Amino acid sequence: MMNKNVSANEELYHAETTILTSLRHDNVVELREHFQDKKHFLILTTLYQGGELFDRVRRGSFSENSASKLTASVLKAIAYCHENNVVHRDLKPENFVFETDDIESNMRLIDFGCAKKGPENNIIGDIAGSPYYFAPELFSDMNRTGKTWKASDMWSVGVIIFLFVCGYPPFNGESQEKIFRRIRRGKFRFPKDQDGVKLSESVKDLIKKLLVSDPDKRLTAKQALTHPWIASDDAPKEPMSEKVIQNIVGFQKQCKLTKAVGRALKNHMTDDDKANLAEVFAKFDVNKDGRLGPEEVSEMMKFIGRGEGDAEEFLAELDDDNDGGLDIEEFQIGHAMGKLANNEGEVKKAFEKFDTDGDGFVTHLEIEKVCDFLSPAATAQLISDVDANNDGRINFDEWLEAMSNQSVGKQAAAVNDVPDAATAN
Secondary structure (H helix, E strand, C coil): CCCCCCCHHHHHHHHHHHHHHHCCCCCECCEEEEEECCCCEEEEECCCCCCEHHHHHHCCCCEHHHHHHHHHHHHHHHHHHHHCCEECCCCCHHHEEECCCCCCCCEEECCCCCCEECCCCCECCCCCCCHHHCCHHHHCCCCCEHHHHHHHHHHHHHHHHHHHHHCCCCCCCCCHHHHHHHHHHCCCCCCCHHHCCCCCHHHHHHHHHHCCCCHHHCCCHHHHHCCHHHHCCCCCCCECCHHHHHHHHHHHCCCCHHHHHHHHHHCCCCHHHHHHHHHHHHHHCCCCCCCECHHHHHHHHHHCCCCHHHHHHHHHHHCCCCCCCECHHHHHHHHHHHHHCCCHHHHHHHHHHHCCCCCCEECHHHHHHHCCCCCHHHHHHHHHHHCCCCCCCEEHHHHHHHHHCCCCCCCCCHHHHHHHHHHHC
């Protein structure tokens, strides 16, 4: 337990480096160095440049057999972590990356910012994770132990496998509220053959044994590694339906434009806006640690008449570094994103800010100019995700459609309700 005088960021730094220092496995990120100075906490890991887990779907013939082999690497990483009493708590495709671009490249589990280490009977009460991959027990009042969180990790694996073979999440929805409601219910269905998706009985069996609402009945990582779909080479080698591939690619690139725009607009906020938001942030930062934790976010949402579910969605949308809370920068990004939500006028203003030469198109050079935090590769991917007519640039109709299709920003609009309520009080 860290001293109360230690900052939240320092506590997170020590927690993550302690965990990474204890882990040495071919399928887990490699820590190279870590150090801190008066202003920064620095964690240096090996650079992996082979792309994310689902990037492999686009390359060559992809089959259940391919998915099985990749899932085996996923399970080896998790089994190793669990054997060492480390729970990851944010398993999702984005957190599995390949070392190189080679088709046979090894895969690594990264991002241990939410991870916890300790005996199985330790209580871990806070909530962490990403919405599509939340396990149902995260919504209950049960005392979640290290053992419970191991089971929650395995639920997330079940979601990842379902995504692999079906192309969409088992608990889908137009909003996080609907996603959470379906997760709580725990009911899902496999696509039928006539939907253009043909699944083996073996993969269905594995998914059913992972997406079990009772965490005590879920397969462990070690047990899942012995399941026939993983342990044998019998998973079908026939290429998956093109529909599944298209669905996976579409889900993977759910547009990151809104967050990129929100972050860029945050950098152009007026001093008055910054001062106003800082005052509101300080009002709800009760323990003055420079971070709004889940309870503080919940109190803030109650203040403007929102419920507990809204608080969960709000935090999930804006917690960019997945540390379980919001710092002032994430709060400011939320303010900028909130201005874009359901407001075509603000969306147009943002488009005009990016369209620096005023020709009616946003190019990769213009995005790089405004979003200096994005790499050229990330910029190219962002344009590819939004560019419906494949002309290498974004027109306003594509920009507007991308913004209107996002659930990101809907809850973030609550940030803009807070200052008015705070002033009124």
